[in-house]
Amino acid sequence: MRLFRKPDSAASSDPVERMEALLEAPLRAETDRPYPPIPWRGRRIRGGGYASLMPTVDEFFGTSSQVCGGFWPFGTDMALPVEGVPVGRSLATGAGVCCDPISWFKAGIIKQPSMFLLGLPAIGKSTFVRRQVLGLSALGMNAIIPGDLKPDYASLVGMLGGQVIRLGAGIGVVNPLDPGDLHYALQRLDGKARKDLADYYNDTRCALMEVLLTIMRTGRESDADAGQRGVTARESDILSVAVRVLYERCGGDPQPPVVADLRDLLASGPREVREAAVYDDPGNDELYAAQVRGLLADLHGFANRMTKFGRLFGEQTTARIDLSRPVDFDISALAQSGDDVVAAVLATTWT
Structure with a gap:
C-alpha cells in the first residue's frame, strides 16, 4: 500500500500556493500499488537512510576471566582469507586484510604468484610494497628489487640484513655477459x-x-x-x-x-x-x-x-648477488643519466 497526498485540482498556478495545498491535503492510500520493501541498508535516495559503511565491532584485549563471560553479538570469523601479509583493514567491514601473491598462490586463492600494483602518484604504492617485502621476509622469503631508482627499498633491505648493490658511473659496474653463479x-x-x-x-x-x-x-x-x-x-x-x-x-x-x-x-x-x-x-x-x-x-x-x-x-x-638474503639494485645514481642508460641497466639487472 502506498500513501500519497492529492492536491486540489482547482489550486492556484502559483508554485508556493500549490506546495501549501499539497502539504495541507489529506493522505490517501493506494491499495493496488504496493510499496516495495525497504532494503536492510536503506534506499539509495535522499532521505532514504542508506548506510554505505557498516559499523565495526569494537576490539579489545583482556584475560580469559575478563572477556569470556559472554559476547553480544556473538563473535564470528572474518569473511576474508587470513593468508599472507597483513596490509590493513577493509573499508566496508573493518576486518583485517591479509594479502601477498606468494601466500595466496600457495593457498590456491590465485592461479599464479604475481601481482600488478597500479595507482596515482604519492598515494602509497611504495609503502605498500615495502610492507609486502617486510612481511614476506618474516615468512622466510627474500625479495629481489632489480631496479630501485629513487631508491625506495634500499634502507629496508639494509635493515633486513640484505645486500644493496649500487650501480652507476664510478660506483658499480654490471657485466652483461656475466650470468652470475x-x-x-x-x-x-x-x-x-x-x-x-x-x-x-x-x-x-x-x-x-x-x-x-x-x-x-x-x-x-x-x-x-x-x-x-x-x-x-x-x-x-x-x-x-x-x-x-x-x-x-x-x-x-x-x-x-x-x-x-x-x-x-x-x-x-x-x-x-x-x-x-x-x-x-x-x-x-x-x-x-x-x-x-x-x-x-x-x-x-x-x-x-x-x-x-x-x-x-x-x-x-663489481658485486655478485647473494641469493641467501634480500637484494636491492640501487640505481638512484642514474636518475640524471638519460632514459636509455636507465633502460639498459634495468634490462641487465632483470636478466
Missing part, C-alpha cells in the same frame, strides 16, 4: 646437463646483448659506422654464433668474458662467425668487415670506459 656451475657439470645449461646461458646472453644494442641505437640516426637502428637478422645470427664461440673459448676461465672479449672475437673473425656473416664467401675479408663494422662500433661503445655505456658495462661485475 651460472658461470661457475657450468664448470662443475658435464654431459647433457652442461650442454642444456650452456645453451640457456648462450641464448640469454645473446638476447640481452640484442636488447642493449637496440636501446643504444634507438633514437639515433643510422650511419655507415654506427650500424642500423635496431639489430638486423644477420647481426642477430652473428651475435648468437659469436657468443657461443666465446663461451667455448672462455668457459673455463676464472672470470666470465666481458664485452671487450666479444668485440675482439668479432674483430679476429673466426671461421664460425665468418660463415654466419658471409655464408657464400666467408674468406672474403672485405665483405666480412662490411657486415660487422656497425656491430663492432657499437660493441666498442659498450667496452670503452670513456663512454656512458662503457662506464656501466665495460668491466667485470
Whole structure:
C-alpha cells in the first residue's frame, strides 16, 4: 500500500500556493500499488537512510576471566582469507586484510604468484610494497628489487640484513655477459646437463646483448659506422654464433668474458662467425668487415670506459648477488643519466 497526498485540482498556478495545498491535503492510500520493501541498508535516495559503511565491532584485549563471560553479538570469523601479509583493514567491514601473491598462490586463492600494483602518484604504492617485502621476509622469503631508482627499498633491505648493490658511473659496474653463479656451475657439470645449461646461458646472453644494442641505437640516426637502428637478422645470427664461440673459448676461465672479449672475437673473425656473416664467401675479408663494422662500433661503445655505456658495462661485475638474503639494485645514481642508460641497466639487472 502506498500513501500519497492529492492536491486540489482547482489550486492556484502559483508554485508556493500549490506546495501549501499539497502539504495541507489529506493522505490517501493506494491499495493496488504496493510499496516495495525497504532494503536492510536503506534506499539509495535522499532521505532514504542508506548506510554505505557498516559499523565495526569494537576490539579489545583482556584475560580469559575478563572477556569470556559472554559476547553480544556473538563473535564470528572474518569473511576474508587470513593468508599472507597483513596490509590493513577493509573499508566496508573493518576486518583485517591479509594479502601477498606468494601466500595466496600457495593457498590456491590465485592461479599464479604475481601481482600488478597500479595507482596515482604519492598515494602509497611504495609503502605498500615495502610492507609486502617486510612481511614476506618474516615468512622466510627474500625479495629481489632489480631496479630501485629513487631508491625506495634500499634502507629496508639494509635493515633486513640484505645486500644493496649500487650501480652507476664510478660506483658499480654490471657485466652483461656475466650470468652470475651460472658461470661457475657450468664448470662443475658435464654431459647433457652442461650442454642444456650452456645453451640457456648462450641464448640469454645473446638476447640481452640484442636488447642493449637496440636501446643504444634507438633514437639515433643510422650511419655507415654506427650500424642500423635496431639489430638486423644477420647481426642477430652473428651475435648468437659469436657468443657461443666465446663461451667455448672462455668457459673455463676464472672470470666470465666481458664485452671487450666479444668485440675482439668479432674483430679476429673466426671461421664460425665468418660463415654466419658471409655464408657464400666467408674468406672474403672485405665483405666480412662490411657486415660487422656497425656491430663492432657499437660493441666498442659498450667496452670503452670513456663512454656512458662503457662506464656501466665495460668491466667485470663489481658485486655478485647473494641469493641467501634480500637484494636491492640501487640505481638512484642514474636518475640524471638519460632514459636509455636507465633502460639498459634495468634490462641487465632483470636478466
